[in-house]
Amino acid sequence: MGDSSLTSRDASGVERVLIAASGPGFEMQPVDAAGAPTGPVRWTADLAATALDLERHDRPRWVWWRTAEVYPVLLEAGVRVERCHDLAAVENLLRTHAGERFTSPQSVAHEPPRGRSRQTSLFDAPADPAQNDEEPGRPQPPAGLAGLRESHASQARRIAGIRPGQPGFPLLVAAESAACLAAVEMGRAGLPWSTRIHDRVLTDLLGPRPQHHGRPRLLQALAEEVSRLLGGTDQQPMNPDSPADVLRAFRRQGVVLETTRAWELKQVDHPAVTSLLRYKELSRLHVAHGWAWQDQWVRAGRFHAEYVPGGVVTGRWATSGGGALQIPKVMRGCVVADPGWVLVAADAGQLEPRILAALSGDRGMIAATADPDLYTALAQQALGRPEARQEAKIGLLAAMYGARANSPAMGALRRRFPQALDLLERAARTGENGGIVRSVLGRTCPPPESSWQDVPPEKALARSRARGRFTRNFVIQASAADWANALVAGLRRRLAAMPSAGSGRAELVFFQHDEVIVHAPATLAEAVVSAVVESGAEATSLVLGERGVHIPLAAAPIASYAEKN
DNA sequence: GCGGTCTGCGCC
DNA sequence: AAAGGGCGCAGACCGC
Known part of the structure; x- marks a missing residue:
């Protein structure tokens, strides 16, 4: 042939x-x-x-x-x-x-x-x-x-x-298809995962692996302590995994809770709270990323996930099994390069607000993207104080997510960056009125259910607002996903063009919304860093055009994912 | 016992 | 300080 x-x-x-x-x-x-x-x-x-x-x-x-x-x-x-x-x-x-x-x-x-x-x-x-x-x-x-x-x-x-109305759509098609290729390659390659380190982390935090089912020793001790502090007995222990049990137990202690969420518990002054919060934290590690998880998903030192590009309505990737997009920070140390190899980890810092700057064309916000720390620049420009970074960050995130809180910082941001905030408000209005919105390349949010407003008036308002929050966020999150797919497409192309270096070739092994990890022979480390940075610049140029927006992509060779940030 | 939904929390 | 967008997952819970 x-x-x-x-x-x-x-x-x-x-x-x-x-x-x-x-x-x-x-x-x-x-x-x-x-x-x-x-x-x-x-x-x-x-x-x-x-x-x-x-x-x-x-x-x-x-x-x-x-x-x-x-x-x-x-x-x-x-x-x-x-x-x-x-x-x-x-x-x-x-x-x-x-x-x-x-x-x-x-x-x-x-x-x-x-x-x-x-x-x-x-x-x-x-x-x-x-x-x-x-x-x-x-x-x-x-x-x-x-x-x-x-x-x-x-x-x-x-x-x-x-195409005439959405000139980016062919790019969306190509990037989505490239993402599908990358996803299969990544799932096959797997993320380097040290079961030895994983075992040690688990043992340190939870106690030795239990022989059969049941809680590891330290977790069990915490459960018993919580039960005791909340009035449980050996005959009738309180189950900290059961929200209903926890609510009942607190009520008997004179503490009335709406839910057992961590943020609500934190506001309660009771001796059991600290232990319960610690229990929840460790229990989650055990059930979601413990030994059972390792048995199921890690083979021969590689965590093999199944990635599903476009699995999320906004165009973000989903995963099926293994929770690859929810690896807890405390487990990052398990991700280590093979001997003689490196991980090149990179993430796009503050991607979503930079996307907002590009979409809205807000000159002031675009100028602020030149700063590697966008939030400090925003704080300086809107509030006159770089120390107000956290207020500016919360204010902008709230604006992008649709929080009701209208902080002074958000007001200042609105005055200083009117076009950017206006884009979000318009997207929200469109959604509230039943309209649809699109990402920069044309990925489109679904229409509301045909009978979505066919509810009592007091519920109609809440639904309308919820949909406004969705469309408000959609334009940002979906456009960020467009950018990220273009990044992945460019990176896999560049990695494939690299020579193999004796022991093997550089491979994309992880992708999570705005961050990538490449596993590469150490001799290729610098070439991979360049490839990542070039791919980011290319994605910005292709997806957002030449609008002067900066999306810095910090890439560095490391031995362990724990070294990142 | 099974499957669907709820709850709560990990990640972005 | 308050509780807003997108997910996946596991255990609890509930109805069959």
Whole structure:
């Protein structure tokens, strides 16, 4: 398959290849960017060999239904691809843009069994759509190569239709697809995780690993102490895991609580509070990131998560299993580079307010982004005091999240940065009135439920306000996600272009909203730092344009994630 | 016993 | 000091 008849280049020099399972092999066909075939359908029994050959010679944009289903097969065979068009992900983008409701892309692990309609191989459409039990609204895979071709052509038409109003939409499509590739690669590579350090942290905090189920020793001691201080007995111990139990116990002690949330407990003067708060903290570590978690998710020194790009309505990534996006700070020390390797960890400091500056075009706030500590600059400009950093930070975060508190700092910010605060207010009004908002590249929030205001008047107001908070935050969070996907896309491209350094190549191993970790041979450390910084600058330029906004990306080689910040 | 919802808290 | 946006997860809880 060394000849180029399978592919043809489109105007931008990138050819596309549709690929669909067919019997024991795969059908492939070259198409142009508009979706029109530019060559015949070919069949191959050996996908990996064919794909490797094409990837070496033509580097096409692979067009397939869902990256998470086919890319693992290619990676397993040693084939890494440069670019793709993920039809399922793009279908979600197009449908929400057209006003349909959001359906989270399904993780592969949680694919429901399909019984008799089960697919026989990758890309096969379900034998009988009537038997398909997927939730309504979720894009279904088209049948066969012909269906795939039509889906792709349809998407090309719809994207072209969006482009005049949303010039960034093709970039959104490309970045989302690249994110899908990166997600599979990251899940496969895994995050370097020292079970030895993990064991030590757990043992230090909780006591030795219990033989069977049940609480570790120190945790059990804390539970007993809490129970005793709240009037429990050996016969009838109070269960600190049970909110109802805790509320009852406090009430008997004369303390009336609304909830057992930490912030509320902290306001109570009672000897049991300290122990209970400590218990909650440690219990959470035990249940969420304890030995059971390690057994389930860490294999051969790597934490393998399943990442789901676009799994969140705002375009943020989700994970399925393992809670990769919720690793507690106290566990970061478990993330350590292999001997002779480094971690290059980087995060975009204060991403969301910088995004706000760019979206609103507020000159004053854009100027403030030149400061590596944006909040200090804001405090200086709005309040005249750099020491007021914390007030400025809380004020701006409250404005972006929709808190009701209207602090003096927020008022000062509004006077000094009217365009920025006005953008948030307008997004909120739009949402309250049932409208939709979009990210900078065109990712679109779902419409309200058709009957969302069909409730008693006093509830209607609350709902309306809640939706205003959602859309207010959506424009920022979704645009930040646009930026982050562009960062990931650029970084994986640069890392792939790096030479392998004897022991291996630099790999993206972690991504969390605005931060990345690359695991790399130590000799490549500086090159990786440069790649990260360049990718950040590129993302800013591509997604936000040349508006003078700075999004600093602090990247440094470290041995352990605990060294970061 | 099972599945759905609630609660509370980890991360951004 | 107050309790605002987005998630995933585990245990408690509740109804079947």
